[in-house]
Amino acid sequence: MPNRTIYVADADMPIFEKAQKLAGDNLSAAIAQALRIFVEREESRQGGFEDIIVKVGKGRPYQQKQFSGKLLAKRRVPIQGNTRMLTISVYQTAKGRFAVYTKNQPNWSGWSARWSKHKHSGKSWDVDVNVDVNPSGWQYDWWSYYQDDELRLDVYESLDDLKENIPEEMFDAIVRYLQGGDIEILDI
Numbered sequence: 001m002p003n004r005t006i007y008v009a010d011a012d013m014p015i016f017e018k019a020q021k022l023a024g025d026n027l028s029a030a031i032a033q034a035l036r037i038f039v040e041r042e043e044s045r046q047g048g049f050e051d052i053i054v055k056v057g058k059g060r061p062y063q064q065k066q067f068s069g070k071l072l073a074k075r076r077v078p079i080q081g082n083t084r085m086l087t088i089s090v091y092q093t094a095k096g097r098f099a100v101y102t103k104n105q106p107n108w109s110g111w112s113a114r115w116s117k118h119k120h121s122g123k124s125w126d127v128d129v130n131v132d133v134n135p136s137g138w139q140y141d142w143w144s145y146y147q148d149d150e151l152r153l154d155v156y157e158s159l160d161d162l163k164e165n166i167p168e169e170m171f172d173a174i175v176r177y178l179q180g181g182d183i184e185i186l187d188i
Helices: 010-022 027-046 109-120 143-147 159-163 168-178
Strands: 050-058 063-079 084-093 098-106 150-156
Touching (some): 084 168
Antiparallel strands (some): 084 098
């Protein structure tokens, strides 16, 4: 095996010595491992990928997951009579898979529309405070809306696997993007 000489600045010697102790006196293996990680991350970054951190779970607390990817498409779809919003984000991972991150959360934008309609109808909003019913003092428990939050991360191996799990127009947009057809040249 060929030898390589590495020159280390005096200021960096403590980290090299610590690495050598942690590596069981095999500093060469530690350096090779660090270089593998560096090369993988740098190639990923140059390919347009970045570290993506998402929260996953139903209700709080959530678990955090991290992967290297790039956002391909994102859609918001109102569900359950427009009371909830399903946000779908599709990422291409550095390893060529497709990660679909979905958030099923309350649709708060609908509340402002309801308020506006109620306000213009001449009715007023009366809030009954009954401390005996709810220790916080409010009769309505807004926190219950957050308890039903569902945040998911699903990973698919191929476009064929992805196709059945996202809306058709979103899938078509992703395919066009991946084939380089995301720009339409107009002769105007």
